Amino acid sequence: xxxxxxxxxxxxxxxxxxxxxxxxxxxxxxxxxxxxxxxxxxxxxxxxxxxxxxxxxxxxxxxxxxxxxxxxxxxxxxxxxxxxxxxxxxxxxxxxxxxxxxxxxxxxxxx
Amino acid sequence: xxxxxxxxxxxxxxxxxxxxxxxxxxxxxxxxxxxxxxxxxxxxxxxxxxxxxxxxxxxxxxxxxxxxxxxxxxxxxxxxxxxxxxxxxxxxxxxxxxxxxxxxxxxxxxxxx
Numbered sequence: 001x002x003x004x005x006x007x008x009x010x011x012x013x014x015x016x017x018x019x020x021x022x023x024x025x026x027x028x029x030x031x032x033x034x035x036x037x038x039x040x041x042x043x044x045x046x047x048x049x050x051x052x053x054x055x056x057x058x059x060x061x062x063x064x065x066x067x068x069x070x071x072x073x074x075x076x077x078x079x080x081x082x083x084x085x086x087x088x089x090x091x092x093x094x095x096x097x098x099x100x101x102x103x104x105x106x107x108x109x110x111x
Numbered sequence: 112x113x114x115x116x117x118x119x120x121x122x123x124x125x126x127x128x129x130x131x132x133x134x135x136x137x138x139x140x141x142x143x144x145x146x147x148x149x150x151x152x153x154x155x156x157x158x159x160x161x162x163x164x165x166x167x168x169x170x171x172x173x174x175x176x177x178x179x180x181x182x183x184x185x186x187x188x189x190x191x192x193x194x195x196x197x198x199x200x201x202x203x204x205x206x207x208x209x210x211x212x213x214x215x216x217x218x219x220x221x222x223x224x
Binding site (some may be wrong): 032042043045099104 | 115144153154156159167202204211212213214215216217218
């Protein structure tokens with residue numbers, strides 16, 4: 001079955017450092033994937049999308065990579081700030097625009 | 112644009128009661144998704160509408176759950192009768208087929224006692 005895996009352990013990063021989150025998939029060939037941010041008590045908010053023919057996508061301090069050989073996407077936040085603390089979800093999109101979601105990784109940026 | 116609007120934001124009810132959750136998608140969006148989120152199971156897709164027509168309801172847990180989209184600006188998710196295991200946060204998200212991303216509402220936190 002299709003499976004999306006994100007590190008379920010919370011990630012603790014010192015302010016100013018780069019945070020890197022991992023999303024792995026199995027038994028699936030996504031057309032593209034998306035990264036969302038979710039704060040407590042709120043719905044997920046879209047951050048970045050990367051297509052299968054793209055290696056990297058950037059937006060301000062955010063960077064996403066897509067490695068179809070490793071079946072993995074990495075999400076980077078450079079110069080991290082306490083305000084970046086949240087749960088980050090990755091989701092793969094199938095041809096029907098349905099999203100297959102990872103469980104999310106909680107990121108904690110310590111001042 | 113006000114974004115996706117959901118109501119109520121919180122609902123506490125007793126087992127056996129009927130619960131109706133409401134969603135107003137972003138104007139102009141063609142598709143609407145209902146999700147359920149719990150700590151144990153994460154974000155689960157319940158049902159997906161495209162142009163007001165249910166496309167995939169395979170995620171609906173059982174017959175106690177039903178969803179309707181009578182027009183492009185309104186959808187409901189009904190649980191009858193509700194059970195304690197239905198306690199979760201229910202999200203509605205809308206999507207424009209010409210675009211790529213889903214826009215989520217604030218969610219309804221349902222507690223069934």
